[in-house]
Amino acid sequence: MSDFSRRKLIKAGLAATAGVAGLGVAARIAQKYGLIPPDHGGIYGLGETLTYASHRLLTRHSLAREFPRSQISKPPLANEMPPLKEAYKRLQAGGFVDWRLSVNGMVDRPASFSLAQLKSYPSRSQITQLACEEGWSYIAEWIGVPLSHVLGLVGVHPQARYIVYYSIDPDWWDSIDMADALHPQTFLAYGMNGDELPVGNGGPLRLRLPRQLGYKSVKFITHLTVTDGLKGFGKGLGSAEPEVGYAWYAGI
Amino acid sequence: MARFESVPAPLGNSVPSSALSVPVTKITARHSALVRVTHWITTLCFLALLVSGIEIVISHPRFYWGETGNVLTTPLFRLPIPSSRALVPTGYGYVLPDQNGWSRYLHFEAAWVVVLTGLLYVISILFTGHLRKNLLPRKADLSLRAFSTSIADHLRFKRPSEAEAWSYNVLQRLSYLFVIFVLFPLVIWTGLGMSPAFVSAVPATVTLLGGQQSARTIHFFVSLALVLFLLVHVVMVCIAGFRSRTRGMITGRAGTQMERT
Secondary structure (H helix, E strand, O other), X not given: OXXXXXXXXXXXXXXXXXXHHHHHHHHHHHHHOOOOOOOOOOOOHHHXXXXXXXXXHXXXXXXXXXXXXXXXXXXXXXXOOOOOOHHHXXXXXXXXXXXXXXXXXXXXXXXXXXXHHHHHOOOEEEEEEEEOOOOOEEEEEEEEEEHHHHHHHHOEOOOOOEEEEEEOOXXXXXXXXXXXXXXXXXXXEEEEOOEEXXXXXXXXXXXXXXXXXXXXXXXXXXXXXXXXXXXXXXXXXXXXHHHOOOOOOOOO | OHXXXXXXHHHHOOOOHHHHHXXXXXXXXXXXXXXXXXXXXXXXXXXXXXXXXXXXXXOOOEXXXXXXXXXXXXXOEEOOOOOOOOOOOOXXXXXXXXXXXXXXXXXXXXXXXXXXXXXXXXXXXXXXXXXXHHHOOOHHHHOHHHHXXXXXXXHOOOOOOXXXXXXXXXXXXXXXXXXXXXXXXXXXXXXXXXXXXXXXHOOHHHHOOOOHHXXXXXXXXXXXXXXXXXXXXXXXXXXXXXXHHHHHHHHOEOHHHXXXX
């Protein structure tokens, strides 16, 4: 081996070592600041992590665009969805008076709220766009109580990092980080365009998250769990979506 | 040796200057390692983006203008293809399987790799002089006569001479510049314009385009333009000599020179 190629080899070795060490340090820092999504494994993990980390750094406090009332889509589109189950139909027949939202996990005061209770809290409204990952979109006025208000009532522990939310169908669940959970536009929505939230749009209660695509705004919400990690929830990927091939983070 | 002497003066500057003083047996690179590596990474990413992009479009093959659009609104135009969603009226009696999950993962991963590769490429061509020497049109190229000669050569599918293999002609330079500095930035911009999170931080990304659906429609047309570029590029490579040109982009060795040594 000539001096020239030996020098090259040593240089390449040093560069590789520095690169691996640098990546390790970067991963540690990213983990510490909550920049690693739960579905960071596998061949798509790199892209997913870059997307989530960059969006978290760029959009922690930014507000989704709001629109004038004249831009509300008429009529609002109700997307196709699986047929409603017996448990839902029973509550629907009773006018949803028995609909409950239970909250547990890392909270001081686990609680269960009726729709009437949720509606008694200061209500907020936003005219925002719901964009589907498929490519279509509509604008509607969403009325509800900010999720942060309900989280304040139950007293979230400081070490909490995610809110896991469930629809009445236990197979349909999702989670968001605290930046999204405490965001002022993240609603537990019960109204739309000045009226009750229609069943087709997720009534009587939908988690509304305007900075992410439509599939994160899960319909028919009945339960929230506050947690510091997502292991133990399903396959540990943060929601039901990665289990069927969809990304946990849907800001793009 | 004779090869270099036969090179006309204006083309001389595109031959690496070191090549002039070394024996012909020492092979100089037609393309630098950086150009070759970034070229093939971009090729792979572009194909991944194209396949995944087509899959995503299949879930809603309708395009709109403005802020919103869905099956209840009038489209700007529709693609005459079946869809992977039952909600979309396509006129076909069947629904294709949903491929959006992996397609979206792959689309954004390939986008990251191609954007970072593109940044590396653009920064380095500014510093190495590749942009100035090989991509910006030469003064002599900018005359009407030079233009018409080049256009006529292309229209006749004339195989470039050996000397020309060492340089880009004016139409080639202009189309590369257009792809690098217009189409790629535009496709990235319109892609980000569809992101509800990104536009919450930088609303101008979408408002300047006239709305989220406009961004999607422009994204589609810019992608079509890039596909058109790819097709023309491959046809031109075939006319110039597929084997030698592809070898040049893989190994860096110019085909004509290889045959001589």
